[in-house]
Amino acid sequence: MINMRFAYNFLILSILFICIWFAYIGIKGNAYYKRTFRWLMWAGVLMYINRLFGIAMEENYISYNDFMLSMERVIHYVLTVTVYALYAFFIYCLIDQFHYFSRLKKLLLFIPAILIDIIIISSLWTHLIFYVEDGTYYEGKLFYLMVFIRGAYALTATAHAVRKRHLLPGIFGQSVVLVAIFAIIQAVEFFISYDETLYYSTLITNIIIFLLALTVVEFYKDGLTSLLNREAFEQYAAKEIGKRNNKAVYLIKLKNYEYIKENCHETSLLSIIKDLAECLKEYTMLPSIYYLGLGRYAIIVHKKDKFDEKEFLDKLKDRLDITFDLNGVSIHLNLFVAIMNMESGKINKNNFFKYVSACDDIKYRSKEAIEIIYCDSLGIDQLQRYRNVEEAIERALVEKEFRMFYQPIISTEKQKVISAEALIRLNDRVLGFVSPEEFIPISESNGKILEISEFVIDSVFRFVRDNPLKDMGIEFIELNLSVMQCMDKNLTEKLKYYTDKYQIDPKQINLEITETATNFDEDRLRAQLGKLKKLGFNFSLDDYGTGYSNLVRVLEYPVDIIKLDKTIVWSAFHDRDNFITLKNLISMFHDVRRKIVAEGVENEEQMNALIELGCDFLQGYYYSKPVCEEDFLAYIARHNIM
Ligand code: C2E
Ligand code: CA
Ligand code: CA
Secondary structure (H helix, E strand, O other): OOOHHHHHHHHHHHHHHHHHHHHHHHOOOOOHHHHHHHHHHHHHHHHHHHHHHHHHHHOOOOOOOHHHHHHHHHHHHHHHHHHHHHHHHHHHHHHHOOOOOOHHHHHHOOHHHHHHHHHHHHHHHHOOOEEEEOOEEEEOOOHHHHHHHHHHHHHHHHHHHHHOHHHOOHHHHHHHHHHHHHHHHHHHHHHHHOOHHHHHHHHHHHHHHHHHHHHHHHHHEOOOOOOEEHHHHHHHHHHHOOOOOEEEEEEEEEOOHHHHHHHOOHHHHHHHHHHHHHHHHHHHOOOOEEEEEOOEEEEEEEOOOOOOHHHHHHHHHHHHHOOEEEOOEEEOOOEEEEEEEOOOOOOOHHHHHHHHHHHHOOOOOOOOOEEEEEHHHOOHHHHHHHHHHHHHHHHHHHOOOEEEEEEEEEEOOOOEEEEEEEEEEEEEOOOEEEOHHHHHHHHHHHOOHHHHHHHHHHHHHHHHHHOOOOOOOOOEEEEEEOHHHHHOOOHHHHHHHHHHHHOOOHHHEEEEEEOHHHHHOHHHHHHHHHHHHHHOOEEEEEEEOEOOOOHHHHHOOOOOEEEEOHHHHHHHHHOHHHHHHHHHHHHHHHHOOOEEEEOOOOOHHHHHHHHHHOOOEEOOOOOOOOEOHHHHHHHHHHHOOO
């Protein structure tokens, strides 16, 4: 007859096997905590098989001798110690998902276990932990040392879990603490009653909670970056924002995300996202870093954290100065950092998520590697405007509401309209007139620019085909390319497609590129321009005089025309020195055979001065604002009388 004790243990062994099976099908991956979990399972199974064997001997199912009894004990004790050590390791690794321990510290964790295991094994001769005499088993002198070490593992790991629970999102923190508490109950139970049967049943509960903890971790973790995920962020924020323990929240967004997504292979994007996550971990040394998806990260800083904002931003800046590797191509990344200071009291539970979503798609203004905004100094209205404009762009694309306007460009030598700049217009039924200065950057950051650019190219090329511009004295039309368009890997094909479609001569189009594009990826831009030049397009350099115009670098690009930005033109009329600088600049450009367009000519005085300075072409409200196709045609008909 098989007795209850044996049957019970057999049942538990079966449950353990089921758990292992779950662990294997459910918990894929090689993270430390997952591996540790599997080892724990295996250690558990071995322990049970060994124990069944032990019970079989105790119940006289099989014949045995002292040596067999001793061996059963050795294996049993070694495994229980191992299980506790692994358990502690498991807890540390779990929290390590969000906190950092050195590898050395983790390995040190096993030293007591190894030492006590050696003593256990040597007990066969030394009798230090236990000994067996005439079929009876006795405790040795160091038996309680072993019990103590097991308990110490359970206690320190538990204390650690409890201490760090605030780092862990909601239910996850609670389940780790639960696991820990159960481990202590087990240790105490065993210590008081030595009832192994009880001990085993708590172990089962334990394993189930472990499994729960693991699933919860999976749920809150971003698979790619190993950071916490959006879910965790939202849960944490909903519960904790506005409470006193928070200091600041940093929302960090990879500005180049859309660009990389459009232009590069998926794996490059993923590796960049991962690289950045690593940087953030390294520079903050904080556990509460979240990956929110789509190139967006969040860091929550608590009052208790050792964190120096300036140091963090400096490190980040230094890193961004160096290129990232994108499948063999190196590119500079740009970040947008929104800083929400929780201590000012302006950001609370009610408006936090409004800020987050507004920051999520705020309009970028700076061209620097890191653009920082402080949210509490910015109204939400301002941030929400972005959303509205984004919707207007979407509407305009669907309902074909974009229009192209043309602004005449006058040749100072011929005193005739020689060209025009094509400028896009958006008249939204909800927002009214929206300046391209506002919606172009937004469409660049959300990727819509590529669709817009198709519209621009199509519409301008059609205009060129449908009208005898050449005969009317218009030699070429200036077409704006934004930074992202310049970097678009399909740009050449697109332009080729539309030149074929409308059968126009590429010489009739001057592509305006802005100098900022050169900051982005010079090699790529050069290659792109080379290809376009071969097709027959010419280039103008737009916005000269804004940002960090670099004269030498400008000359490395195959541009025929330099467009002086209106700000630099206007500044020449406010200040004598600026006037002289501009004069010299123009003559320098002439020396290297570049033509000059001055923008923003608003009155006669400016016109005369710019002519005197030697500008080749003038553009500005003095001549005409940008106007629709018909008005532009009428304008040249009036001015270019042949
Ligand atoms: P931009 O390329 O520098 O265009 C010149 C801007 O200066 C135009 O503004 C034009 O209307 C304005 N402007 C011209 N003369 C004067 C003047 O005498 N006084 C004043 N105050 N302003 C003058 P707009 O049309 O609002 O365009 C703003 C920016 O939006 C453009 O700057 C360009 O960067 C971008 N943009 C416009 N259309 C397109 C387009 O089709 N594609 C792309 N990628 N960007 C575009
Ligand atoms: Ca332009
Ligand atoms: Ca310009």
